Amino acid sequence: MNPPVLEIKHGAVAYDRPVLRDVNLTVRSGEVVAVLGANGSGKSTMIRAGLGLVPLAEGQVELFGVALRRFRNWQRIGYVPQRLGAGGGVPATVGEVVSSGRLARRGFPGLLRAGDRQAVAKALAAVDLTDRAHDPVASLSGGQQQRTLIARALAGEPDLLVLDEPTAGVDAKSQEAFAQALRDFVRHGGTVLLVAHELGPLQPVITRAVVVHDGVIAHDGAVPHPTGHHAEPGHDHVHPHAPQDPPSIWGRE
Amino acid sequence: MNVNLIEIMSLPFMQRALLGALITGLIAPSLGIYLVQRRMSLIGDGIGHIALTGVGVGLLTGTSPVLTAIIVSTLGAVAVELIRERGRTSGDIALAILFYGGIAGGVFLVGLAPGKGSANLTSYLFGSLLTTSTTDLVTIAILGACVLAVTVGLRPWLFAICQDEEYAKVSGLPVRALNLLLAVMTAVTVTVAMRSVGLLLVSALMVVPVAAAQLVSRGFGGTMTLAMLGGVISAGSGILVSAGYDTAPGATIVLAAIALFILVAAVGAALRRRRRADIGPAAVCDPPECVLDS
Numbered sequence: 001m002n003p004p005v006l007e008i009k010h011g012a013v014a015y016d017r018p019v020l021r022d023v024n025l026t027v028r029s030g031e032v033v034a035v036l037g038a039n040g041s042g043k044s045t046m047i048r049a050g051l052g053l054v055p056l057a058e059g060q061v062e063l064f065g066v067a068l069r070r071f072r073n074w075q076r077i078g079y080v081p082q083r084l085g086a087g088g089g090v091p092a093t094v095g096e097v098v099s100s101g102r103l104a105r106r107g108f109p110g111l112l113r114a115g116d117r118q119a120v121a122k123a124l125a126a127v128d129l130t131d132r133a134h135d136p137v138a139s140l141s142g143g144q145q146q147r148t149l150i151a152r153a154l155a156g157e158p159d160l161l162v163l164d165e166p167t168a169g170v171d172a173k174s175q176e177a178f179a180q181a182l183r184d185f186v187r188h189g190g191t192v193l194l195v196a197h198e199l200g201p202l203q204p205v206i207t208r209a210v211v212v213h214d215g216v217i218a219h220d221g222a223v224p225h226p227t228g229h230h231a232e233p234g235h236d237h238v239h240p241h242a243p244q245d246p247p248s249i250w251g252r253e
Numbered sequence: 254m255n256v257n258l259i260e261i262m263s264l265p266f267m268q269r270a271l272l273g274a275l276i277t278g279l280i281a282p283s284l285g286i287y288l289v290q291r292r293m294s295l296i297g298d299g300i301g302h303i304a305l306t307g308v309g310v311g312l313l314t315g316t317s318p319v320l321t322a323i324i325v326s327t328l329g330a331v332a333v334e335l336i337r338e339r340g341r342t343s344g345d346i347a348l349a350i351l352f353y354g355g356i357a358g359g360v361f362l363v364g365l366a367p368g369k370g371s372a373n374l375t376s377y378l379f380g381s382l383l384t385t386s387t388t389d390l391v392t393i394a395i396l397g398a399c400v401l402a403v404t405v406g407l408r409p410w411l412f413a414i415c416q417d418e419e420y421a422k423v424s425g426l427p428v429r430a431l432n433l434l435l436a437v438m439t440a441v442t443v444t445v446a447m448r449s450v451g452l453l454l455v456s457a458l459m460v461v462p463v464a465a466a467q468l469v470s471r472g473f474g475g476t477m478t479l480a481m482l483g484g485v486i487s488a489g490s491g492i493l494v495s496a497g498y499d500t501a502p503g504a505t506i507v508l509a510a511i512a513l514f515i516l517v518a519a520v521g522a523a524l525r526r527r528r529r530a531d532i533g534p535a536a537v538c539d540p541p542e543c544v545l546d547s
Contacts, residue, residue, distance in 0.1 A: 051423050074425030081419060090290040090463065092416060093472035100413045104424040109409035136471050156424070 002029040003065065005076075005160045005191050006050050011059035019045050021215045023059070029159075032182075032192040032205050034223065037212035043195050044082070044164055046212060050193070051079060051162060064159075075104035078153030080163040084145050088138060094148050095133040098123055101155030123155035126181045143174025150181060161185060163194040167202065175201050199223070261496045269390050270382040270449075271492045274506060276397040277449040277458060278488025282466075282480035283404040284442045285459025287435060290415040290473075296333060298456035299348060300443045303329030303355030305452055307444075308377045309362025318377065319392060323444045329355060330436035338432065380451035380503030382492070389448060396445045403438050405477075411435060412473055449488070450503035457507040458484060465514040468521045487513055 006027040013020040020042045027033050037043040048054040050061055052068050061068040064076060078101070101123065102116045103109070112120075124130045127147035132140065137148055146166060153161055161182075167175050179201040186192060186205060199206060203223065211219035261267055288296050307325030311318030332351060336344040363374050376384070385393075404411065413421040414431050422428050446455040466479035491506030 053419050053422060072425065074423060077423060079420060079423040081417065084417070088290075089292045089294070090286055090473055090476050091467060091471060092412070096412070096473050097416065100409065100416065100420070100424075103409060103413055103421070103426060106409075109407060134471065152420070162423075 002031075004028050004062070005064055006162075006193060007062040008046070008050050009060045009062075011046070011049055011061065012057045013042070013045050013049050013054055014057045019215055020049065020212075023212075023215075023217055025050070025210060025217065025220075027160075027191060027193050029191050030186075030189065032186055032207045033194070034199060034202070034206045034209045035193070035195045035212060036197075036199075036209055036224075039197070041212045042215045043212040047162055047164060047193060047195055051077070075156055076159045077104075078156050078158030078161045080146075080149050080153045080161065080166055082164045082168065084137060084149065091136040091138060093134050094124070094129060094137055094140070094151075095120065097137055097148055098133075098151045098155050101152035104156050119157055120151075120155050123151040126154055126184060127151045128177045141171065141174075143170040146170050147174055147177060147181075150178060154181065154185065158190070160191045160193065163192070165195050165197060167200055168197060178202075179205065258493065258497050262493070266383060266385070267492075267496060269385045269387065270502060271489070273382055273385045273390055273393050274449045274488040274492045274502065275485055276393050277446045278462075278484035278486075278506070279481055280397045280400045280404070280484075281442055281446050281455070281458040282462040282484040283477065284400055284435075284438055285456075286463045286473075286477050286480055287404070287411055287415045288439070289460060289463045289467075290412075293337070294460045295456060297439060297443060297459040298453075299333065299352040299355075300326050300330050300439055301447070301452035301455040302352040302359075304440070304443050304447060305359025305377065306355045306362065307359075308447075308452075309359040309366070312366040312373065313362050319389075319444060319447075322447060323441060325355075326440035326443050327437050330440040331433060334432050334436040338429075376451075377447060378451050378453050379501060380447070380449050380454070382449050382502040385448060393445050393448060396441050400438050400442050400445070403434060407431070407434075408474075408477070450506055454503050454507045457510060458487070461507070461510040461514055462487060465510070465517045468514075468517050483510070483513055483517075 004026050006025070008023055008025040011020055011023040011025075012018065023046055025046065035043045035047060045054055049056055050063075052061065052071075063071045064073060066073075084097075098120050099112060099116070102112065102119060106116065121130070124133055127150050129144065129147055129151060132144065137145055140148065150163070150166065153163075166178060170178070182192060182202065182205055192205075194202075196202065206223050208221065209219065209223040210217055211224070262271070285294075285297060288294055304322045304326035307322035308318040310316075310325060311321035314321070329351060333348060336347050336351075360374065410421075410426055410431055413424065413426060414428050414435075418428060421431075442459065443452070443455050446458055450458055462480040462483035463476065465483050466476045470476040470479055487510035488506050491509040492502055494500070494509065495502040495505035
């Protein structure tokens with residue numbers, strides 16, 4: 001069995017009410033794990049807790065076998081948030097945003113070295129944005145912005161990619177470009193943990209699915225297949241209200 | 254007026270005033286760009302309010318107002334940063350209390366100080382470049398060098414924490430320490446600019462050159478370079494105009510910065526119009542990138 005790269009043991013998170021209760025998750029090297037669940041199920045909170053962005057009320061997190069508190073090898077992790085950060089008051093080019101993906105590897109900031117520039121160029125090519133490197137990110141479509149964030153994570157040449165809803169609200173062309181970038185990353189030995197509301201073109205890449213429902217893990221294993229009208233091609237998976245009762249990612253069945 | 258201006262600018266106190274203003278014009282936008290990036294453009298103004306309490310403490314106790322202003326505004330900037338970090342809605346009210354408490358405290362303390370009238374207060378609120386001594390200038394230069402070392406030297410880190418704080422955390426950057434460093438540098442910049450444009454106009458020199466640069470730049474690095482250039486041009490031309498017409502230097506510098514902003518906006522708009530006319534109306538609208546699935 002491959003060594004674990006991310007482990008949550010008996011994790012609990014509570015804001016005003018409990019969001020996650022006694023969650024156990026182990027992601028091993030080489031896996032591509034999809035965390036699925038309805039809006040508000042706690043799936044995003046779970047992976048954010050795994051990165052230390054949300055404090056655990058109880059339990060422990062280990063990254064690459066090291067307790068989160070003592071973990072320093074952040075260059076091994078590439079994080080892709082749901083959307084571009086709030087710091088949009090000043091324009092930034094795609095190249096500048098992607099270059100900040102090198103920070104974990106660079107130590108004290110100086111000029112970009114040849115190796116840094118190469119990694120940035122490679123990451124831009126992987127998401128098919130090379131020709132947009134000098135454009136302001138704000139001028140890009142939502143899907144292209146998402147690809148910029150993925151390129152930023154890839155530029156750090158991580159061993160583990162953690163993605164929070166990378167395909168939400170992304171156009172078909174960007175979804176394809178993203179799926180291709182992910183396939184390449186996995187082929188070179190990368191591990192992936194991603195949160196998704198629907199899998200779309202990612203489905204064939206996923207090796208394991210974890211379903212979060214109402215703060216607990218309801219399923220951990222094979223990717224569940226959509227049934228009923230969810231399986232129809234072109235089905236637009238939208239929950240106007242997140243269902244509370246059925247413990248399934250596919251809504252009422 | 255030309256001969257007159259050369260004569261005036263040959264006076265040592267005018268040269269010190271010019272140098273002090275140029276240093277302020279260079280460093281204020283280099284720090285302000287991070288505040289603008291965070292959409293916290295008015296924070297500099299608030300820290301300026303708080304610094305006035307520091308001035309009051311200095312005048313009352315007979316110590317250097319610059320020193321006490323740095324200490325008090327640093328404490329204030331750290332408090333602002335801690336409020337921001339919590340991200341509470343009530344933080345807005347907390348900032349208001351802090352800022353108005355700062356300016357009221359300053360006016361109150363200056364009133365208690367023996368023999369210090371309102372004229373003295375005005376020189377801190379609106380600047381007093383013409384009375385810059387050589388010692389003042391050395392202080393301004395040293396503090397300015399510290400600010401530049403941080404804002405330019407640590408740019409990739411500061412860019413990352415202001416652009417996307419959570420990502421910076423997962424990159425292993427010392428986010429909290431960098432935020433506090435940025436807060437302290439804001440306080441230092443405010444104190445340096447207190448001399449040239451005054452505490453009430455500090456924020457203008459931090460923000461307006463950045464706003465002007467953004468009109469024509471595409472990236473962060475370009476915006477920063479242009480903003481610093483714009484700050485220096487505003488400070489230099491402001492001093493020259495104020496010397497020629499005998500107006501308040503601080504206010505003239507700020508008006509020069511705003512004039513620069515309007516000029517850049519007008520030229521930028523004209524260029525865009527011409528480019529559009531050259532290409533023709535057909536190319537104005539790109540084909541849709543994203544098509545909704547049915």
